[in-house]
Amino acid sequence: MILVTGATGGLGRQVIKSLLTTTAASEIVAMVRDVNKATDLKEQGVTVRQADYLDYEALVQAFQGVDKMLLVSAVAFTDRARQHRNVIDAAKQAGVKHLMYTSIQRSTNFVLTEVTESDLATEAYLKASGLVYTILKNGYYFEGLAYLIGSEVPNTEIRFTAGEGKIAFVKRTELAEATAVLLTSAGHENQEYTLVGSEAYSFHDVARELSALAGRSITYRDIALESYVEQKVAAGFPEVVARFFAQWGAATQHGMLAEPDETVEHLLGRKPTSLREYLKTTYFPGF
Numbered sequence: 001m002i003l004v005t006g007a008t009g010g011l012g013r014q015v016i017k018s019l020l021t022t023t024a025a026s027e028i029v030a031m032v033r034d035v036n037k038a039t040d041l042k043e044q045g046v047t048v049r050q051a052d053y054l055d056y057e058a059l060v061q062a063f064q065g066v067d068k069m070l071l072v073s074a075v076a077f078t079d080r081a082r083q084h085r086n087v088i089d090a091a092k093q094a095g096v097k098h099l100m101y102t103s104i105q106r107s108t109n110f111v112l113t114e115v116t117e118s119d120l121a122t123e124a125y126l127k128a129s130g131l132v133y134t135i136l137k138n139g140y141y142f143e144g145l146a147y148l149i150g151s152e153v154p155n156t157e158i159r160f161t162a163g164e165g166k167i168a169f170v171k172r173t174e175l176a177e178a179t180a181v182l183l184t185s186a187g188h189e190n191q192e193y194t195l196v197g198s199e200a201y202s203f204h205d206v207a208r209e210l211s212a213l214a215g216r217s218i219t220y221r222d223i224a225l226e227s228y229v230e231q232k233v234a235a236g237f238p239e240v241v242a243r244f245f246a247q248w249g250a251a252t253q254h255g256m257l258a259e260p261d262e263t264v265e266h267l268l269g270r271k272p273t274s275l276r277e278y279l280k281t282t283y284f285p286g287f
C-alpha cells in the first residue's frame with residue numbers, strides 16, 4: 001500500500017488524484033489531520049487515516065501495512081524537523097520500507113531560514129534511519145508567484161527584491177503528477193531528484209510575458225529588501241510574513257532556485273507548463 005501524508009493539502013491531494021489514474025483506490029492510504037476534509041477521498045475508495053505529525057502513536061497506527069509513503073513536509077514557522085523525525089521514526093516502527101520526502105531545491109548552498117535548515121536536518125535524519133529513501137528537491141511553485149509579486153500585479157508594475165535572479169518554477173499539479181510516477185515506478189531507492197521546471201525565468205521575464213499578454217508595458221523594478229518588507233507590511237501582511245517573502249527574493253538573487261532540470265519533463269513525458277502558459281491561464285483566462 002502507498003500512503004500520502006498532507007492528503008488534504010495542495011500537493012498531497014493532487015498526488016492522490018494522479019495515483020488514482022494508475023493505481024487501485026484500495027492500494028492508496030490518505031493520511032490527514034481532519035477526516036472531515038477528506039470525504040471526497042473516502043467516496044473514491046481511498047483509505048483515510050487520521051494522524052498528526054506531533055502524535056507519534058497515531059502515526060504508528062496510520063502506517064500499519066504501508067510499504068511505501070510520501071512524507072509531505074510540514075509548513076514553515078512550525079517545528080518542522082521534530083515533526084519529520086516523528087514521522088520517520090514511526091514509519092520505521094510500523095515496518096514501512098520506503099519513504100519519499102518533499103524537500104526544497106538547492107542549486108546553491110544558500111540557506112533559507114524556516115525552510116532549508118529543517119529540510120537539511122530531515123534529509124540527514126532520513127538517510128541515517130535505515131529506511132530506503134528518496135529525496136525530492138521540489139522547486140518553487142508557479143502558484144506561489146502571486147505571493148511574491150503581490151495581487152495588484154498585473155495592474156501595477158512588479159516591485160520585488162530578486163535582482164536578476166531566476167526561478168525554475170514548477171506547477172504544483174505537475175509536481176504532484178511527477179511524484180505519483182516516482183511512487184509507482186521502480187528504481188528510486190536512495191536517490192535524490194530535483195523536481196523543477198525545464199526553464200528558469202527572471203522577474204524581467206515575468207514582466208515581459210505579462211506585458212505581451214496585457215498589450216501594455218508592465219515593468220519589473222528590483223527594490224531593496226527592506227523596501228520590499230515595508231511594501232508588504234503596508235499591504236497588510238504581518239512583518240514576519242513579509243520577511244519570509246523577502247527571503248525568497250534573497251534566495252532567488254543567490255540562485256538557489258535557478259537551475260532547471262529535466263526530471264519532471266521525463267516523468268511527465270511532456271514539456272511542463274511554461275511561464276507564458278501559466279500567466280495566460282492565471283491572469284488572462286479568456287485571452
Ligand SMILES: NC(=O)c1ccc[n+]([C@@H]2O[C@H](COP(=O)([O-])OP(=O)(O)OC[C@H]3O[C@@H](n4cnc5c(N)ncnc54)[C@H](OP(=O)(O)O)[C@@H]3O)[C@@H](O)[C@H]2O)c1
Nearest residue numbers: 006007008009010011012033052053073074075139140141
Ligand atoms: N515549493 C514550494 O513552492 C512550496 C510552497 C509552499 C509550501 N511548500 C512546502 O511543501 C509542502 C507541501 O505543499 P502544499 O502546497 O501541499 O502545502 P499545504 O497546502 O499547506 O499542505 C500542507 C499539508 O501538510 C499537512 N500538515 C501540516 N502540518 C501537519 C501536521 N502537524 N500533521 C499532519 N499533517 C500536517 C496539512 O494538513 P491540513 O490539510 O490539515 O492543513 C496539509 O495537508 C508544504 O507543507 C511546505 O513544506 C513548498
